[in-house]
Amino acid sequence: MPNRKAKYVYTPRKQEIPLQSNNTSLFTQVIIAIAVFIFAVTLSGVLSINSMIQTWNQSILGSLTVQIMPVNDADREKAQAETLAYQERAIDYLKNVKGIAKISVLPDSQLQKLIEPWLGDGVDISSLPIPRIIDIKLEPGAKINFVQLAQDLAKASPQASVDNHKLWLNKLIDFADGLKALAMTILFLVITITSGAIFYTTQTSMGMYKDIIEILHTMGAKDAYVAQQYAKRMAFFGLIGGLIGLFLAIPTIFFIASLAQQIKGGIISEAHLSFGDWLLITSLPFEACIISGITAYYTVKKTLQKML
Amino acid sequence: MIAKPNNTPAIIEMNNVGIRYGQGPEILSDIKLSLSKGSFHFLTGKSGAGKTSLLSMMYLAQKPSRGTMSVFGSNINFTNRDNLAMLRRKIGVVFQDFRLLEHLSAFDNVALPLRVCGMDEREVRQRVTELLSWVELDQHMMDMTSTLSGGEKQRIAIARAVINRPELLLADEPTGNVDNDIAPKLMKLFVELNKLGTTVVIATHSEKLITDFKYPILHLQNRALHIRYPSDISSLSRTGGKYA
Ligand SMILES: Nc1ncnc2c1ncn2[C@@H]1O[C@H](COP(=O)(O)OP(=O)(O)OP(=O)(O)O)[C@@H](O)[C@H]1O
Numbered sequence: 001m002p003n004r005k006a007k008y009v010y011t012p013r014k015q016e017i018p019l020q021s022n023n024t025s026l027f028t029q030v031i032i033a034i035a036v037f038i039f040a041v042t043l044s045g046v047l048s049i050n051s052m053i054q055t056w057n058q059s060i061l062g063s064l065t066v067q068i069m070p071v072n073d074a075d076r077e078k079a080q081a082e083t084l085a086y087q088e089r090a091i092d093y094l095k096n097v098k099g100i101a102k103i104s105v106l107p108d109s110q111l112q113k114l115i116e117p118w119l120g121d122g123v124d125i126s127s128l129p130i131p132r133i134i135d136i137k138l139e140p141g142a143k144i145n146f147v148q149l150a151q152d153l154a155k156a157s158p159q160a161s162v163d164n165h166k167l168w169l170n171k172l173i174d175f176a177d178g179l180k181a182l183a184m185t186i187l188f189l190v191i192t193i194t195s196g197a198i199f200y201t202t203q204t205s206m207g208m209y210k211d212i213i214e215i216l217h218t219m220g221a222k223d224a225y226v227a228q229q230y231a232k233r234m235a236f237f238g239l240i241g242g243l244i245g246l247f248l249a250i251p252t253i254f255f256i257a258s259l260a261q262q263i264k265g266g267i268i269s270e271a272h273l274s275f276g277d278w279l280l281i282t283s284l285p286f287e288a289c290i291i292s293g294i295t296a297y298y299t300v301k302k303t304l305q306k307m308l
Numbered sequence: 309m310i311a312k313p314n315n316t317p318a319i320i321e322m323n324n325v326g327i328r329y330g331q332g333p334e335i336l337s338d339i340k341l342s343l344s345k346g347s348f349h350f351l352t353g354k355s356g357a358g359k360t361s362l363l364s365m366m367y368l369a370q371k372p373s374r375g376t377m378s379v380f381g382s383n384i385n386f387t388n389r390d391n392l393a394m395l396r397r398k399i400g401v402v403f404q405d406f407r408l409l410e411h412l413s414a415f416d417n418v419a420l421p422l423r424v425c426g427m428d429e430r431e432v433r434q435r436v437t438e439l440l441s442w443v444e445l446d447q448h449m450m451d452m453t454s455t456l457s458g459g460e461k462q463r464i465a466i467a468r469a470v471i472n473r474p475e476l477l478l479a480d481e482p483t484g485n486v487d488n489d490i491a492p493k494l495m496k497l498f499v500e501l502n503k504l505g506t507t508v509v510i511a512t513h514s515e516k517l518i519t520d521f522k523y524p525i526l527h528l529q530n531r532a533l534h535i536r537y538p539s540d541i542s543s544l545s546r547t548g549g550k551y552a
Pocket residue numbers: 329335353354355356357358359360361362404
């Protein structure tokens with residue numbers, strides 16, 4: 001007579017739907033790893049561009065200088081009168097620009113002080129063809145398109161010009177904004193494609209395990225029971241794939257940063273990732289985990305509606 | 309709700325039910341059936357007569373292609389998915405082809421209906437080990453199901469069907485693969501469950517079962533359902549099983 005005593009041996013509870021034991025699981029992890037890699041590198045780009053734009057904006061914000069080039073004429077009196085007329089026209093135009101708080105013409109005394117180091121004391125500036133300078137205080141937070149302003153100003157008063165550095169920075173900011181928009185599009189596409197891949201692998205897997213799912217249903221499993229199993233698995237794949245992607249992305253980000261450092265001129269060196277930026281980048285595996293889980297959950301729910 | 313003349317609530321009620329697969333012909337037509345609580349029926353009919361099809365409607369895996377059907381008083385056409393799941397929890401099924409999860413142990417297979425309802429693992433372990441030793445499978449409790457014999461699988465399938473103490477037990481050829489000495493023991497299990505109030509339907513080809521246990525018979529022939537009562541059974545065998 002064999003020993004009839006019950007032999008219960010504790011073993012970790014096995015998956016009812018054996019999701020870890022097929023090759024779609026490897027595929028999912030690879031897809032997510034690639035997605036997180038691209039996402040992390042692109043995101044670091046976006047964040048660097050942001051930091052650059054911020055630095056540039058700060059140097060643009062606050063104030064603006066407009067120069068009125070002196071009119072050249074043998075008749076000095078006439079030339080001066082014409083220069084002043086251009087100055088008035090520039091001021092008239094500027095008064096109507098939104099976002100400008102205060103317009104002040106630099107007085108002769110101050111102009112003289114600025115020039116002194118070059119020309120020495122006692123020069124009568126009224127006798128020299130010196131540019132007139134209009135100092136403009138901008139309202140805090142004013143959004144001004146300097147390129148547009150420069151064009152309009154030149155139309156209103158051909159002798160007036162906005163200082164070059166600002167204009168150049170402004171163009172750079174526009175370029176950076178465009179780059180940022182492109183990068184954001186990439187980020188959006190990466191999320192869409194990854195969710196799509198999770199959707200299709202989940203559906204494929206459900207087709208593969210249709211028999212098991214039907215048995216679970218007959219036992220009285222609700223849709224959520226099946227959905228949870230898939231969500232847990234996919235979330236796990238998301239985390240693993242995400243960690244691998246991040247692991248590869250970090251050295252890549254440093255490599256790109258070192259390349260950027262080599263471009264002299266200080267433009268790129270204004271780019272840096274803050275602690276918060278790094279926190280965002282290193283949290284990507286967790287976001288991949290959550291997105292994978294949620295996508296799988298709703299894919300299962302939706303697909304089960306088509307079964308009885 | 310349909311008023312019942314005899315006041316015992318029907319577990320399953322079918323009216324003008326027909327079933328077909330895809331665009332094929334009807335396998336069963338105009339089925340009218342009312343299973344009262346606590347009843348015990350055999351389901352017979354030639355191979356291909358539609359026994360499995362009829363049972364699959366009863367365990368809510370298949371919707372009738374026409375007619376109305378209610379299970380535990382709920383019209384299944386107006387029951388949402390979660391509530392259908394709740395109805396299925398009250399039904400135990402022994403499939404003709406077992407449908408065990410081959411990659412799981414005998415234990416995990418029997419535990420399935422309990423875990424699906426979210427039962428506490430300690431109680432799961434207690435109930436499952438108890439039942440597995442009752443069907444004489446305690447030696448194979450932790451064995452992978454795919455390594456077991458046909459008769460052992462059948463006993464696992466039966467254990468899984470009854471572990472939840474179902475209100476309705478549907479068994480498709482449940483004693484087809486087991487030894488002659490264990491078949492009566494399994495039948496005794498069904499009878500015991502029936503005495504405790506479970507409504508039972510057993511599809512079978514076995515003449516011996518039908519004659520040994522004098523329960524009414526649901527017989528499928530020519531797409532129709534006929535009900536015969538034990539007193540008619542001797543006349544049935546005399547006419548060679550042909551009646552209309
Ligand atoms: N999934 C299906 N798709 C198409 N036809 C089916 C399907 N299942 C069953 N059938 C057909 O329905 C008819 C009844 O089959 P069913 O399995 O219900 O018979 P059965 O009485 O259980 O037979 P058996 O005694 O051999 O188990 C058969 O003609 C079969 O070919």
